Amino acid sequence: MKKIVAAGLAALLLSAVIFQPSDGYAKKTTVQEIDQQLKKLQEEVKTAKVAQEKAAAKEQEAQHYKNKTTLNLQTVLDQIAGVKGEMNEISARIDDTEESLQATAADLDAAEKRIASREKLLESRVRLMYTDGTVSYLDVLLSSTSFSDFLDRADSLMSIVDQDQDLLAQDKRDKETVVAKKQELEGQYAMAKQLYTDLETRRSELKEKEAEKQELIEMYDRQIADAEDISEEQNAKLVELASTRAALEQKKDKIKAEEAARRAAEAKAAAARKAEAARKAAAAAAAAAAARSSSVAVSANETESSSGSYAFGSGPLLLPVGSAPISSNYGYRIHPITGARKLHTGIDFAVGQGTAIHAAESGTVIVAEWWSGYGNCVIIDHGGGMWTLYGHIRDGGIKVKNGDHVERGQKIAESGSTGQSTGPHLHFEVRIDGKTVDPSDYL
Known part of the structure; x- marks a missing residue:
């Protein structure tokens, strides 16, 4: 685009130089030739104007997309802030879960110690039974020396059985409770970590979008700046165009004046040969000039009267x-x-x-x-x-x-x-x- 404008400016400058000829050249140039030059200049202006209109349209388009991208950027920044807030909440949840895991680990250690203690007790009983041989509960009862001894032995056996069953039940409950709690917390921890990872990934994607939007805005700013530069060049071209036209119009007026002077000289020479005809021609020219002057004055008066009332500074x-x-x-x-x-x-x-x-x-x-x-x-x-x-x-x-x-x-x-x-x-x-x-x- 700038090359087109620069080429147009170069053409105008060249034409401005060309249209500053010597007096000898001025005498050879005709009004028709100047009109042709003006027509050619106008064609160049039309070409440059098309280029400028394209530049103006491009500037408006760039401004439109910059505004749209700026709104999108604000949306992305809001999303980044939202994701950051969610990450903070999930990070707090992870910290709480880690504390719960530590507490559960302590409970698990205590439960495992209780289980180990019960297992030692059971092992000692089994070892005793193994050392002393297998003794059935019936033998213990039948070896009673009296009925009261039988009842005592029955109570003791029932206590032993109840204690063993209670130990086994507690052992089972402790294991199941601790394992279930640990699995639950590990699941929550894994879920929170995964959510945090997902949010981190999303935030990274949003940051990439933010960078992309910033690059687009910078690109549109460059396009707008380029279009404004072209506008300034077009303003300079307007000056050159007007200057060239003014020079051509002045040259045309000069040629017309020279032609008028030449015609006046010819008329004067003819008047010298034909004095009477010259006097009549002069009288007629004076009358015509007076008529034209009167017409111009009337036209000017009509223009002033038709223009309406307006103030002077x-x-x-x-x-x-x-x-x-x-x-x-x-x-x-x-x-x-x-x-x-x-x-x-x-x-x-x-x-x-x-x-x-x-x-x-x-x-x-x-x-x-x-x-x-x-x-x-x-x-x-x-x-x-x-x-x-x-x-x-x-x-x-x-x-x-x-x-x-x-x-x-x-x-x-x-x-x-x-x-x-x-x-x-x-x-x-x-x-x-x-x-x-x-x-x-x-x-």
Whole structure:
């Protein structure tokens, strides 16, 4: 894109050099040739304009996707914060589970000690039975010496049996309880660890998304910056275009003047040969000139009367839309569309759609067409390096064309909201040697 713009600028600069010829060349150049050069220049302008419109569309697209990506980034950051909070909760659960596991391990140790103690007791009894031989409970009872001895022996045997059964039951309960508790806690611990691992994986994925969104935003920022650079180059090209057109129009006027002078010289020579015819021709020319002067005066008066009432300031230029209120002055401001702090290169007059716009001073129209962010635009060359620019004209609202000579106060356009505009108004600029100045110093 920049190559296209640079090529256009180079072409304009080259044309500006070409259109500064010597006097000898000027005599050879005709008005038709200059018109052809202007037509060729206009074709170059159209090509550059297409490139600029593509750049503007690309800037808007990049801004759209940047805004969308920024919203997505905030969503990702919120998700990261949420996952981090869940990880903190699960980490606390893991700590609690580890403490419970430690307590269960202590219970398990105590249970295992009790089991070991019971096993020793049982082993000692088995060892005693093995050493003394197998003695049945019936033999013990039958060897009683009396009935009371029999009852005592029966009670003792029942105590031994109950104790053994109780030991075995306690042993079984301790083992089952400890093993079940340990398995439960180990399951909870494993689950918490897995949840933590899953969340860590998710957080890593979100961090990757965050980095990806940041890279996209940086890319869109670069695209927007590139598009703004192109816009600045297009503004420079506008200056070059207007300068070249002004030079060509001046050259055309010079050629016309030379042709008029040549015709006047021929007329004078003929008058010398035919004095009477010359006097009659002079009288006729004087009458025609008087008629033209009267016609121009009448036209100017009609223009002034049809333009409506509008106020004059203290500067040399006429207010283009009268005493309309100013909605934005010249100087740095926050751009209402891009949101960036940029120089506002003119004055905005708050007027409704279709309000008549008048030439601030007499001059030659050098731009009367759509131009980038200005939308439909008119630029008038007033001579001495001074231009005035009228932007955001409504579609179909340009009432002059390139090369037209306009008078001070003449209606040249109607206000609108084309280009980079948030509503109907007139953007008015004053440029000295192509550079913008504060219009309030001149109105």
